[in-house]
Amino acid sequence: MRVEGHRGYARCVRTLLVVLGAFLLLASRAQADDSATCAFSAGDLPAVTLPPGTPHGSQIPIDTIVVLMQENRSFDHYFGHLHAKGAEQEPKTASNPNPLGGAPIKAFHAKATCEVADLDHSWNGTHRSWNNGAMDGFTAVNVDPLDPDGSRTMGYHTSKELPLYYKLYKTFAIGDRYFASLLSQTFPNRFYLLTGTSFGHIRNDLPPDGTQFSQRSVFNILDEAGITWKIYVSQIAFAFTLEYPRVERAANLVPIDQYFTDAQNGTLPQVAFVDPIFIGARNVENDEHPPANVQVGQEFAGRVIAALTTSPQWLRSAMFVTYDEHGGFYDHVPPPPACAPDDIPPMLQPGDEPGVFNRYGIRVPAVVISPYAKKRYVSHVVHDHTSILRFIETRFDLPALTRRDANADPMLEFFDFSKVSFKRPPHVPAGKINLKRKAECDALGAAPSDGF
Secondary structure, rough: OOOOOOHHHHHHHHHHHHHHHHHHHHHHHHHOOOOOOOOOOOOOOHHOOOOOOOOOHOOOOOOOEEEEEEEEOOOOHHHHOOOOOOOOOOOOOOEEEOOOOOOOOOOOOOOOOOOOOOOOHHHHHHHHHHHHHHHOOOHHHOOOOOOOOOOOHEEOOOOOOOHHHHHHHOOOOOEEEEOOOOOOOOOHHHHHHHHOOOOOOOOOOOOOOOOOOOOHHHHHHHHOOOEEEEEOOOOOOHHHHHHHHHOOOHEOOOOOHHHHHHHHHOOOOEEEEEEEEOOOOOOOOOOOOOOHHHHHHHHHHHHHHHHHHHHEEEEHEEEEEEEEOOOOOOOOOOOOOOOOOOOOOOOOOOOOOOOOEEEOOOOEEEEEEEEOOOOEEEEEEOEEEHHHHHHHHHHHHOOOHHHHHHHHOOOHHEEEEOOOOOOOOOOOOOOOHHHHHHHHHHOOOOOOOOOO
């Protein structure tokens, strides 16, 4: 640029300052758009983090909390066609590029209840599916010899396949902005539910042989406050990865049959976690992890829910049903920024997609079942698995484990504690398994699945 004289030089400087100022403004806005507000810290009590007048502790008329976390389904895949009042629908134009070329692959009604193969829900696959918010990498990462264009990711179910779930999600309170805790798979997401962080893990990492992870968890703070808890185990207790529950409180991990007995007798603990069968044949595994039969998982969840709704403890209870992550299935809503739980960076390996723990994962289903749940309510507030953790902390006035749960919304808007909306619980229909679909699943034979 040629500048003549002092006036020309001054004009040039002013121009550069204006350009620089605009650049800095845009950069600050971009940074703000990519950052979550994290005003609170680990150790903060609900009374500190909640707006004045918000109920907490014994002001919340819930004495029994049950958490059922199933596996690997996105919101659009299950409920993008729910047609519940206020729930966001999957767009009619929803699609992803065809990895083989040609027209994009559109969302379609998947009538089969089993998948031909598992889907990619790893850190790398999920980041590529998300693609910086474009949400257009799902088909490409799910190319498989049995599904060359990855189209199974675009399939969605309806009440035809999930009648029990559609009944529940149209009756109680649901969220259409509930996200997994990070853009990755089962273990790190379940760690967020129990510990408020994945403490650096981005894979289904097991502790070294003969050891467990020493990370503090919800079980530590429940015991420190004298709150009773149990984990009801169908096959494997995920909490076995953590040292405290496995070594110090192994007696609190009990078979799933005990859940149904305790519910019937009115002896459920104050906080209960229910674990499904994580690994099994298509018509045995009941965690809903593809390629397993979704109706087998629905039937299991239905029995768990019905046991609580018919329990003497029903009138002062709440159940949270959700999914650990999307399982590789498409969802159209880009995950928003999130609070980094701590200062531990992701355990990235060579070739891994870059990233940090400041963004939620893909959107997943979530429903709150309680006599105090708002009828046919849809929350649009952003939540993740640490929101359930924060509800537990809020009910019992427990300190936050990390920055993530300290800043998490505790899902109180799902409830109206001023009245009992479901004093007489609605009938929970049996989760029937379509025998034709079951036979189709058997005919597909064994399929590789990590079970998580």
